[in-house]
Amino acid sequence: MQYHAFKLKKMGFTKKHIFSDQQNQIANYTKVIGHPARVSIIQYISEHKDCNCNRLVKAIGLAQPTISQHLAEIRKTGLLKQKIKGKNLFYSINQDKLNECRRLVNDFFVKTQVNCSKL
């Protein structure tokens, strides 16, 4: 996608291209956790073996398409693993990815703190 001056007068989208890959990556990960439904979904899956979409719908109290949509958002970041068993689709946490995410976000916090104390 090309950016033209006459198209840039008014904008409603994030100008990702002016930020570094790392900054965008941090934002992408935290954005996924930046909604209570997704926090809740991740927590529930981590606590329950053989967790499928329906169980989440009942446990959380949002409609099935809404849960399915949130699951898709979380999946995009690679934080979920899937296992098909009959007509069920069981979700589990991709622990490697979760750890990678934790380290990236924690690194952001720690580096910020270290920089602060250098001032």
Place this chain on the structure above:
Amino acid sequence: MQYHAFKLKKMGFTKKHIFSDQQNQIANYTKVIGHPARVSIIQYISEHKDCNCNRLVKAIGLAQPTISQHLAEIRKTGLLKQKIKGKNLFYSINQDKLNECRRLVNDFFVKTQVNCSKL
């Protein structure tokens, strides 16, 4: 605010009331970091003493009102401190709050990991 069935047919807002305070709090903090401009702003402030809005505008490359708006979002969470010096408004990181935020988010990750390994 009361919720009525006839008002709930179509919705574009987050149903925060069905989640726990902790879940909402985690989401609130991560949501702020969930935009590369705000990641960038926090990083820049942590790296530069006496950082004001104008410096951020020049360093990041977004318009002044946009930076000001992002600053307001970050301020809402308590992550910023302000110091007025003449006509300048210098921002710095509220390190206590940043630490609280780091612990809350890290706790979420660690608890999730621990839960996973219990399954």
Place this chain on the structure above:
DNA sequence: GCGTGATATTGCAATATTACAATAATTTTA
């Protein structure tokens, strides 16, 4: 007071997100 500089606010347009009903797709079970 007047002009300058710094920042916040307002108003607006474009895009993104959130939520759900309806439907489609897929698989199991009767």
Place this chain on the structure above:
DNA sequence: TAAAATTATTGTAATATTGCAATATCACGC
């Protein structure tokens, strides 16, 4: 094969976010 169960997709509406121009506000220096 038909019905039931599970989940994804599509369509739609409401709300939220992002970004900037224009303007307002406030403090300083003259």
